[in-house]
Amino acid sequence: MFKGKQGRGRWGWKRVGGLLAAVCLLLELAGPAAYTARAESAPQKETAAQAAQAQQTLSERDNEEVYAVLAGGNRIRTEREYTVPEQPTVYLTFDDGPSKYTEQVLDILREEEIKATFFVVGQLVPDRKAVVSRIAREGHAIGNHTYNHVYSELYGSFKGFWSQAVKTDNVLEEILGEKPFLLRAPGGTATNFDAFYFYYLEQVGYTVVDWNVDSRDATRQGVPAEEIVAAVKKSPLKHQLTVLMHDGAGHGETVKALPEIIAYYKEQGYAFAALDRSVKPEQFSLARSKWARSYSPDSFAASTALVAASGLERQEKNQQAEQERLLAQQSLRAQEEAAAALAALARQRAEEVPLTVALEPRSTWTLAPGSYSFAHGRFAVPLRGLAERLGAQVAWDETKRIATVRSGLLSVEVDPVQRTITEIRPGHAPAVRYLADVSLTDGEIRIPLRYGAGLLGSSIQSYSLDPSDRNVQLASKSGRPTAILHPFDSWPLV
Numbered sequence: 028m029f030k031g032k033q034g035r036g037r038w039g040w041k042r043v044g045g046l047l048a049a050v051c052l053l054l055e056l057a058g059p060a061a062y063t064a065r066a067e068s069a070p071q072k073e074t075a076a077q078a079a080q081a082q083q084t085l086s087e088r089d090n091e092e093v094y095a096v097l098a099g100g101n102r103i104r105t106e107r108e109y110t111v112p113e114q115p116t117v118y119l120t121f122d123d124g125p126s127k128y129t130e131q132v133l134d135i136l137r138e139e140e141i142k143a144t145f146f147v148v149g150q151l152v153p154d155r156k157a158v159v160s161r162i163a164r165e166g167h168a169i170g171n172h173t174y175n176h177v178y179s180e181l182y183g184s185f186k187g188f189w190s191q192a193v194k195t196d197n198v199l200e201e202i203l204g205e206k207p208f209l210l211r212a213p214g215g216t217a218t219n220f221d222a223f224y225f226y227y228l229e230q231v232g233y234t235v236v237d238w239n240v241d242s243r244d245a246t247r248q249g250v251p252a253e254e255i256v257a258a259v260k261k262s263p264l265k266h267q268l269t270v271l272m273h274d275g276a277g278h279g280e281t282v283k284a285l286p287e288i289i290a291y292y293k294e295q296g297y298a299f300a301a302l303d304r305s306v307k308p309e310q311f312s313l314a315r316s317k318w319a320r321s322y323s324p325d326s327f328a329a330s331t332a333l334v335a336a337s338g339l340e341r342q343e344k345n346q347q348a349e350q351e352r353l354l355a356q357q358s359l360r361a362q363e364e365a366a367a368a369l370a371a372l373a374r375q376r377a378e379e380v381p382l383t384v385a386l387e388p389r390s391t392w393t394l395a396p397g398s399y400s401f402a403h404g405r406f407a408v409p410l411r412g413l414a415e416r417l418g419a420q421v422a423w424d425e426t427k428r429i430a431t432v433r434s435g436l437l438s439v440e441v442d443p444v445q446r447t448i449t450e451i452r453p454g455h456a457p458a459v460r461y462l463a464d465v466s467l468t469d470g471e472i473r474i475p476l477r478y479g480a481g482l483l484g485s486s487i488q489s490y491s492l493d494p495s496d497r498n499v500q501l502a503s504k505s506g507r508p509t510a511i512l513h514p515f516d517s518w519p520l521v
């Protein structure tokens with residue numbers, strides 16, 4: 028319905044819904060000139076009904092179109108470019124602070140040398156300004172989590188939500204020198220937000236962020252650390268994970284759970300980062316709101332005006348920041364291309380060295396240069412070679428494009444395209460994990476050596492990364508020899 032609208036508003040809106048609203052704003056701010064410019068692009072031939080409709084001001088018509096879409100329960104989405112990080116990445120998020128626990132969380136993050144995001148409650152900020160400064164100074168992101176977190180005041184009407192968003196922006200701006208662009212809805216957007224909420228907030232440059240991993244640390248008071256860790260570990264892994272946690276009052280157990288959660292993701296090969304404009308925000312799909320709110324074209328016009336009145340400045344700043352980001356991204360891309368060429372060369376050189384895997388008791392497996400990979404400090408080796416040397420059987424299902432590894436009662440399905448590994452043990456639910464360095468390289472499946480060895484009852488005893496002698500020593504966990512050499516059966520992928 029909005030396709031074919033032409034031109035870009037003076038504010039550089041890139042999205043069609045944004046364009047419509049930009050036109051409305053232009054009409055209010057720039058007066059008749061903008062109206063004329065827009066009217067010239069109207070179709071020449073008009074029916075009587077269309078002519079009558081043209082009598083209405085354009086802003087009214089555009090507002091009506093947008094209103095109809097939103098009232099129909101559909102979102103008008105912001106169209107933006109995002110960057111997918113090369114390494115799988117975790118965005119840890121902490122809601123409901125600052126509190127006395129925030130500093131403890133910051134200490135852990137500093138120790139682990141990782142960045143995260145804090146969604147702060149405005150009314151808690153004045154008492155803990157120094158903590159808020161520290162969050163920013165240490166390179167973490169800060170987002171708006173409303174002023175008082177009281178659902179009925181936030182979700183009874185958009186007006187209530189908006190006034191709290193503005194109030195929180197203001198207390199944060201006082202400390203940080205700028206308004207945050209990130210916003211998280213207390214309780215999440217599902218059943219709280221409707222299409223109107225998303226629309227108003229995105230029009231003025233907020234990025235609304237939900238999550239795709241719930242640590243369940245706020246399901247009741249004092250959820251024990253082990254339960255929080257277990258909930259995180261149970262969540263499916265994806266390339267980008269946004270983890271919901273809390274650093275507000277009463278969340279000491281989250282602080283206790285944090286080191287293990289970080290260790291868990293590091294083990295799976297994840298990097299950590301703070302949310303920024305390049306990250307596609309995790310958002311729940313629109314669910315029926317549990318709040319009885321009524322909308323009308325008049326209330327829509329009033330809210331649009333309300334948001335425009337106090338949101339214009341933030342919207343302009345957001346445009347500016349967005350443009351700066353795109354420029355920076357361009358130059359970064361050029362730098363990255365140069366760096367990638369260098370890295371490829373280095374990798375090629377690194378892989379010109381053979382890798383020797385020593386298995387017990389006296390057998391060794393020598394991998395020729397190019398037949399294994401080494402990245403981010405991890406070796407990936409051919410699945411079949413490893414599995415069969417550790418006494419497992421491997422079968423390849425050509426139709427499903429899945430390899431199955433069997434070792435005793437354990438059965439493991441490896442999907443090299445989805446990069447998932449499903450561990451099936453009798454009496455247990457299948458455990459699916461995502462491993463970034465599972466790959467299909469030169470027609471063979473490679474898996475991380477450490478993970479693969481661990482799965483098949485072995486572990487890395489020692490290793491050397493020295494290019495003149497690159498080797499790994501494996502030992503069985505039970506102390507029994509792990510190397511049982513099997514004749515290779517016919518399996519097309521290694």
Ligand SMILES: [Zn+2]
Nearest residue numbers: 122123213214
């Ligand atoms: Zn909250």
